Amino acid sequence: MNPQYIELVKSTVPVLRENGVALTSYFYNRMLTNNPELKNTFNLDHQSTGRQPRALAAAVLAYAENIENPSVLAKAIEHISTKHVSLDIQPDQYSIVGENLLHSISEVLDVPMDSDLIAAWKEAYLQLAEILINSEKQKFDNLAAKQGGWSGWxxxxxxxxxxxxxxxxxxxxxxxxxxxxxxxxxxxxxxxxxxxxxxxxxxxxxxxxxxxxxxxxxxxxxxxxxxxxxxxxxxxxxxxxxxxxxxxxxxx
Ligand code: HEM
CATH class of the missing domain: 2.40.30.10 (Translation factors)
Structure with missing residues (x-):
């Protein structure tokens, strides 16, 4: 990522964090309305308590803060990818989450989707998604390779x-x-x-x-x-x- 994009992303983290509730509720409402099939993937009981929505958005913000040194987040990546594999999260679902998250950032910060700021956030998200997808692929492969093991449901x-x-x-x-x-x-x-x-x-x-x-x-x-x-x-x-x-x- 170029230094100008890194600066743009980092400088907006505090505002997004302050508006965390707006960001996450806008994000989940938008995503579950546009992609109702995801209601089978997300635990709707957890959604009602707000615990999970906060977790996902908080993880994205924490990553953005440490974007120059993602190894800081290695433990979190391990924890999230294990949970995702247990829920059979698939690579193609990352674009759905990403699109909805970017629209929510655009909404909360009141900047257009075609701004540099959103382009910068898109790169940041794709970088994080790639790290998670690779970690998850390895775990799926390991599970399938075990005697009596399997991947997915x-x-x-x-x-x-x-x-x-x-x-x-x-x-x-x-x-x-x-x-x-x-x-x-x-x-x-x-x-x-x-x-x-x-x-x-x-x-x-x-x-x-x-x-x-x-x-x-x-x-x-x-x-x-x-x-x-x-x-x-x-x-x-x-x-x-x-x-x-x-x-x-x-x-x-
Ligand atoms: C960069 C993208 C993503 C980040 C940073 C992220 C982060 C997280 C975090 C922090 C948690 C909470 C872990 C815990 O419970 O301890 C979580 C759980 C979860 N994630 Fe992700 N996630 C991402 C992408 C996705 C995608 C693409 C999907 C699939 C549509 C997904 C589905 C879920 C589900 C279903 C849970 C469990 C929520 C529940 O309790 O029902 N995530 N994620």
Whole structure:
């Protein structure tokens, strides 16, 4: 990136940060209106709390601040790309996010889309997107190469549900009957369910309390007291039975 563009991007970070709420709410509203299929990718229960929208925009701003030295953000990149791979985020989705983010920056800063400022932000975003896409590709490849591993979503059947004092423990096995890679305690998978009364699916991560083996996974689900109708935990607890199918990504 040329020094003039770097300066332009860095000089607008404080204003964007100050207007963080406007930036993120404009961004998500615009994106989910123009690309409603992404409602199956983003957790709508998290959207309602505002936690996730802030995380994405904050990460872009943090990156822009350190644009001359992106290695500062190596830990964040590792964390974000792991989460993205667990949600099966694909390279082509970066252009959708990028376009909506640039329009939101243009709106919040009140500058035209064809200004130098937006051109500079576009370069910054593309640079960050490339770093994430490369990191994610490596992780997808590693998952697919493992014995019993896979990349993206795989269908699993619920084979047992046990109640406990905090909720229920679900046991699941791959619908295809083939091997399933093991997992360490503390690793997590994303589980995707159908939302009752909506043409929607929703993903959520569940962490394993114990190591997983024998071609099956066991994970505990606790009710979310303040969950909306999109709460994956509550949907699993209230609507899913033995024999039903969920979509699951490989443990990370
Ligand atoms: C440069 C671009 C991007 C940045 C900086 C970014 C950053 C982030 C951050 C910081 C998080 C929160 C991680 C956490 O929960 O700890 C996140 C989560 C997430 N990102 Fe991205 N992201 C980018 C692109 C994308 C794209 C292209 C998609 C797909 C459309 C996407 C989908 C998601 C989803 C679904 C989550 C989880 C949100 C939830 O809780 O539901 N992101 N991202």
């Amino acid at each position: 795989r269908s699993f059947d619920i084979t047992a549900i046990e109640s406990n004092e905090n909720g229920k423990t679900f046991t699941i096995k791959a619908t295809d009957g083939n091997d399933v890679v093991g997992a360490d305690a503390g690793q997590y998978v994303s589980v995707k369910v159908k939302v009752p009364n909506h043409e929607l699916q929703q993903p959520q991560q569940f962490k394993f309390a114990d190591a997983q083996a024998n071609n099956e996974f066991k994970f505990a689900v606790k009710a979310e007291e303040n969950g909306t109708e999109f709460s994956v935990a509550n949907i699993l607890l209230e609507n899913y039975n033995v024999g039903d199918t969920v979509q699951v990504t490989a443990p990370l």
